[in-house]
Amino acid sequence: MKSFYELEKLELLIKNNPDLIHAEKLESVTSGINEFPIWGLRIGNGTPGLPVLALFGGIHGLEKVGSQAVLAFLYGLINRLKWDSTYQALLDEVTIISIPIVNPAGMFFHRRSNLNGVDLMRNAPQDAKENIHYPVSGQRISSRLPWYRGRKGEDMEPEAVALNQFCEHYIDQSPFLLSLDVHSGFGLHDRLWYPYGCNSEDFPDYPQFERMYRTFTETFPYHVYKTESQTDSYGIHGDLWDFITLENQRRHSQCKAPTLIPLTLELGSWRWVKKNPTQIFGKGGMFNPVKRHRYERTMRRHYHLFDFLLHACVNYKLWESDK
Numbered sequence: 001m002k003s004f005y006e007l008e009k010l011e012l013l014i015k016n017n018p019d020l021i022h023a024e025k026l027e028s029v030t031s032g033i034n035e036f037p038i039w040g041l042r043i044g045n046g047t048p049g050l051p052v053l054a055l056f057g058g059i060h061g062l063e064k065v066g067s068q069a070v071l072a073f074l075y076g077l078i079n080r081l082k083w084d085s086t087y088q089a090l091l092d093e094v095t096i097i098s099i100p101i102v103n104p105a106g107m108f109f110h111r112r113s114n115l116n117g118v119d120l121m122r123n124a125p126q127d128a129k130e131n132i133h134y135p136v137s138g139q140r141i142s143s144r145l146p147w148y149r150g151r152k153g154e155d156m157e158p159e160a161v162a163l164n165q166f167c168e169h170y171i172d173q174s175p176f177l178l179s180l181d182v183h184s185g186f187g188l189h190d191r192l193w194y195p196y197g198c199n200s201e202d203f204p205d206y207p208q209f210e211r212m213y214r215t216f217t218e219t220f221p222y223h224v225y226k227t228e229s230q231t232d233s234y235g236i237h238g239d240l241w242d243f244i245t246l247e248n249q250r251r252h253s254q255c256k257a258p259t260l261i262p263l264t265l266e267l268g269s270w271r272w273v274k275k276n277p278t279q280i281f282g283k284g285g286m287f288n289p290v291k292r293h294r295y296e297r298t299m300r301r302h303y304h305l306f307d308f309l310l311h312a313c314v315n316y317k318l319w320e321s322d323k
């Protein structure tokens with residue numbers, strides 16, 4: 001198999017840190033010749049009842065920078081855990097989980113979709129009701145066109161099922177789960193999106209999100225993020241985070257549902273293209289920082305957000321109730 005930088009980096013991290021990372025092969029996808037594992041990681045002992053920070057990347061295979069940003073944070077965190085007792089102590093108070101590359105086959109073959117031509121972020125069954133832009137919001141015409149949702153009524157794709165089940169497992173044993181799913185594309189600004197993608201209603205834990213976001217802006221008043229609901233940018237049919245949020249409510253309809261705040265970080269890739277227009281002719285050039293200094297700057301730029309989310313998880317009881 002030709003080289004696959006992100007998967008090699010992930011597997012090296014797992015191999016070199018068996019004491020710190022519990023890794024599980026959630027699923028594997030084959031292309032006929034190659035097999036692509038979907039790795040689910042857990043850092044921390046996974047004691048039920050602890051809050052959970054969940055990090056995801058690579059749902060769209062072309063958007064490698066999302067996986068790279070997640071891996072850069074995990075790499076730094078694992079190395080910090082080797083010498084920083086304050087971070088070691090955090091692991092008694094939080095569980096960190098991650099699927100750094102949700103769609104490895106798509107990433108290997110430079111495709112947004114998985115190998116069946118399905119856009120995983122359009123693959124859940126629910127339909128959007130507002131701000132729909134055809135075909136970007138999702139289409140069922142053909143898997144040869146982008147944004148294909150899959151056939152109506154069929155099971156979700158293996159990658160989407162793996163992500164859903166992984167989240168469900170941890171949501172159901174935790175009072176609080178905060179996730180960040182990193183993508184790239186759409187616009188000149190880095191955006192933080194919160195649910196829903198299907199309509200402009202507040203998602204169930206919007207009040208908690210609002211308090212956390214206020215805490216974030218007070219802590220980092222000069223942060224770079226434009227923050228809005230997914231639907232404010234464009235509606236999405238079959239958004240997986242909508243689905244996971246709605247399923248959390250459904251499973252806990254008879255009791256208090258765990259707090260679930262699923263965020264998407266959409267890195268504004270048009271900025272990279274604007275500075276280096278010829279990169280659009282390269283594979284993935286529309287979605288990734290190609291120049292080395294721009295890649296390194298991107299890896300640095302979001303560290304404080306990841307670290308904030310980790311500490312926000314550990315301390316969720318301190319800010320979750322209204323001040």
Ligand SMILES: [Zn+2]
Pocket residue numbers: 059060063183184185
């Ligand atoms: Zn994406």
